[in-house]
Amino acid sequence: MSRTHSYTTTLNWTGNQGKGTVNYKSYERSYNISIPGKPDISGSADPAFRGDPGKHNPEEMLVASLSSCHMLWYLHLCSTAGIVVTSYQDNAEGTMEELKNGSGKFTEVTLKPIVTISKAEQIEKAKEIHAEANKMCFIANSCNFPVRHEAEIKLS
Template identity: 50%
Template sequence: MHHYKIHVGWSDKAGTAAYSAYKRDHVLHIDGKPDLAMSADPTFRGDLARHNPEELLVASLSSCHMLWYLALCAMHRISVTAYEDNATGTLTEAEGGRFVEVTLNPKVTLATGDAEKARQLHEIAHQKCFVANSVNFPVAVMPEIITA
């Protein structure tokens, strides 16, 4: 078992007397790490300059996939020299609001190794990703492999 402990802190002297009046800004704290300035999505009266929970969910899926993928490439002697992902997520407000899909778009540059095997490892990374295994919406992976 692995356990994760975070602290979220919020305060507003004006309080929540009115929906349109209170600030959505808050701080995410994890011991020993830099704090994250958080807010709601700007659509929900949040601050555009701060991270929001929806962005972090998409980021968690992208990061988890990348970490599994890099480990699998190392195990299969495929040398990756660059990895980037322009991930997207879609949230609907229908039926109480929920994510309906996330798409990962990893672009991987290989120094050495079999490009087709490198493509196949994305499927395995997706199957192993703890975060992807925890969500109830589809997560698509659309990799691009570049050989140096």
């Protein structure tokens, strides 16, 4: 039996400098994302597209979404397999290709988790669980590009 979950966000463009979009350079690409009961996220376009480098951009948030979804599944699967994870850090990277018409698409994301576990005899199983976590990740299952893993397992 499948269940449906709904998510609601509100996006407000904050980049009108008084003239609206009268031309390409007349407006900022800034916006706020609001989710009830949570802090707002200030966003902008990537600096390559006239965005504010001090704000989150959609491309970074996509990579972060993949990274965090994978981590949450990985931690769950390790806990049910009896693997004690004591530290997890991911230095994820995404590659986007800009097309001639100005559009673009992600061609891949590589997650690079550094995971610390407590037992040496579980290192191989801890590595294997990354493939299972990828299969379970809601965000990765929604992408039309590969999500790769270059995991490192350490001992605490």
